[in-house]
Amino acid sequence: MILRDGYTPSLWQSTVQPYVSSSKPDPAATYDVIIVGGGITGISTGLMLQEAGLRCLVLEARNLCFGTTGGTTAHLNTLLDTPYSTIEKKFSATAAKQVAAASAAAIATVRRNIDQHGIQCGFKEADAYLFAQTKQQQKELADIFEATAKAGVSVSLTDAIPFPFTLVQAMKAGGQAKFHPVQSPPPRVSSRPGILYMLPTYHQASIFCTSVVLRTDLTPWPAC
Numbered sequence: 540m541i542l543r544d545g546y547t548p549s550l551w552q553s554t555v556q557p558y559v560s561s562s563k564p565d566p567a568a569t570y571d572v573i574i575v576g577g578g579i580t581g582i583s584t585g586l587m588l589q590e591a592g593l594r595c596l597v598l599e600a601r602n603l604c605f606g607t608t609g610g611t612t613a614h615l616n617t618l619l620d621t622p623y624s625t626i627e628k629k630f631s632a633t634a635a636k637q638v639a640a641a642s643a644a645a646i647a648t649v650r651r652n653i654d655q656h657g658i659q660c661g662f663k664e665a666d667a668y669l670f671a672q673t674k675q676q677q678k679e680l681a682d683i684f685e686a687t688a689k690a691g692v693s694v695s696l697t698d699a700i701p702f703p704f705t706l707v708q709a710m711k712a713g714g715q716a717k718f719h720p721v722q723s724p725p726p727r728v729s730s731r732p733g734i735l736y737m738l739p740t741y742h743q744a745s746i747f748c749t750s751v752v753l754r755t756d757l758t759p760w761p762a763c
């Protein structure tokens with residue numbers, strides 16, 4: 540079982556053994572990039588840099604996916620928490636289109652990484668539903684539907700959803716997916732040349748690099 544920052548165990552953590560790094564950082568080396576934080580952001584960034592031929596080091600204070608990645612709902616979606624109607628109102632229709640395109644590109648990147656590295660993580664395309672249960676919500680849904688379609692997401696209105704909830708109307712969105720976010724086997728990735736994951740903790744040490752990527756959603760943990 541992997542450890543994570545939340546008190547409530549997640550579905551993902553109970554099915555995965557903690558990753559044990561098979562290599563140690565080379566104190567004599569100068570890395571091209573050091574990435575701080577071994578969640579999906581740090582690992583994906585490391586992979587892309589590795590593919591670009593850079594020598595990277597990922598420093599993780601606890602264990603891979605200890606943070607938010609270990610407790611996510613793991614929907615890969617182009618429907619975000621902030622509806623496109625709000626994005627359009629607060630920014631512009633162009634911004635809404637950019638957000639939709641970036642979200643679709645992110646899903647495509649996850650899919651490409653999974654395919655390329657043969658990661659068995661149950662990746663599956665899926666539809667997403669947003670539904671209204673009152674007439675007032677239906678009005679809101681109509682605004683969201685219009686802005687979502689305008690942003691370029693494939694959506695349709697329906698009055699049937701595959702869940703046992705009463706509703707007035709629903710919006711169905713295609714191009715979504717789900718996966719096991721912690722199942723990605725970093726050892727396989729780290730065995731490729733040019734990248735090294737050091738786990739579980741970094742101690743007081745001097746490591747040299749030419750760039751640093753800092754991506755941690757948590758307050759810093761004391762060195763163990």
Ligand SMILES: Cc1cc2nc3c(=O)[nH]c(=O)nc-3n(C[C@H](O)[C@H](O)[C@H](O)COP(=O)(O)OP(=O)(O)OC[C@H]3O[C@@H](n4cnc5c(N)ncnc54)[C@H](O)[C@@H]3O)c2cc1C
Nearest residue numbers: 576578579580600605606607608611612613614755756759
């Ligand atoms: C309940 C919930 C549901 C969610 N559902 C979805 C969803 O359905 N779809 C979606 O797209 N997103 C969802 N999200 C958001 C998504 O999970 C996060 O945006 C994503 O996992 C963040 O990944 P990350 O790599 O940026 O951060 P994290 O996964 O938090 O990784 C940061 C890492 O940095 C490490 N760290 C912290 N400080 C240090 C330090 N000083 N030195 C070294 N390492 C350090 C931590 O141990 C951690 O492992 C959800 C989030 C939550 C909480």
